[in-house]
Amino acid sequence: MSEDMEDGGDIKKFMYMNRKAPYGTIYALEALEVVLIGAAFDQDVSLAFVDDGVFQLTKGQDTAGIGIKNFSPAFKALGDYDVTKLYVEKESLEERGLTADDLMDLVYEDEDDDWAEKPSIRLVSRDELKTVLAEQDVIMSF
Template sequence: MSKIKKFMYVNRRAPYGTVYALESLEVVLIGAAFDQDVSLAFIGDGVYQLKSDQDSSDSDQKNFSPIYQALGDYDVSKLYVEKESLEERGLTLEELMPLTYEDEDDDWAEKDSIRVVSRDEMAELMDQQDVLFNF
C-alpha cells in the first residue's frame, strides 16, 4: 500500500452514553499502524470525549480517557476541536485534557495536539480529506 491518504475520524458523541467513542478509538489505534495522514475531529457532544477529570466509576464503565493521552505516541497528533461546539456546551480549552506529541521535525519538541478550529475551518478540513470515518 503505497498511497498515503488523509484519514479523518469524526467524533460526534459523548463518551459513555454509547460505545461509539470507545470503538472509534480502537479504529484509530489500529489505523495508526497503516502510516496514513491521520487526524481526529471533535464536534457536537464529541467534545466531551476530551474533557479532563473524567470519572466513570459510578457507571461501571471503564474510564478510557487516558487512551487519548497515548495518541501522541502513535503519531496521532492532529486533534481538531470545534470552537462553536465547545462554546455551545459552556466548555473552554482549559477544561480539556492537555494532550501533547513530540514533533520529530522540530527536535522532538513537545507540542499541543489539540487545535481549536472554527466551524468554517472544520468544514474546510473535512473537504480536504480522502476518507472520513464517522463515529
C-alpha cells in the same frame, strides 16, 4: 482524491469524526479502537471532535459511578502513535459551556523540531473545520 492513489502506494488523509459523548453509547470507545489500529497503517491521520464529541476530551473524567471503564487516558497515548492532529470545534465547546481549559492537556513530540513537545489539540471554527474536512480522502464518522 489524488489520481496517484490507484496503485495504493501513497498516503491517504484519514479523518475520524467523533460526534458523540464518551459514555452512554459505545461509539466513542470503538472509534478510538479504530484510530489505534489505523495508526499502524502509516496514513495521514486527523481526528475531529464536534457536537457532544467534545466531551470525550474533557479532563477529570470519573466513571466510577456508572461501572464503565474510563478510557480517556488512552487519548494521551495518541501522540506516541503519530496521531497528532486533534481538531476541536470551538462552537461545539461554546454551545456546551466548555472552554479549552476544560480539555485534557494532549501533546506530541515533533520529530521535525528536535522532539519539541507540542499541543495536539487544535481549536478550529466550524468554517475552518469545513475546510479541513474538504481536504480528506477518507472520513469515518462515529
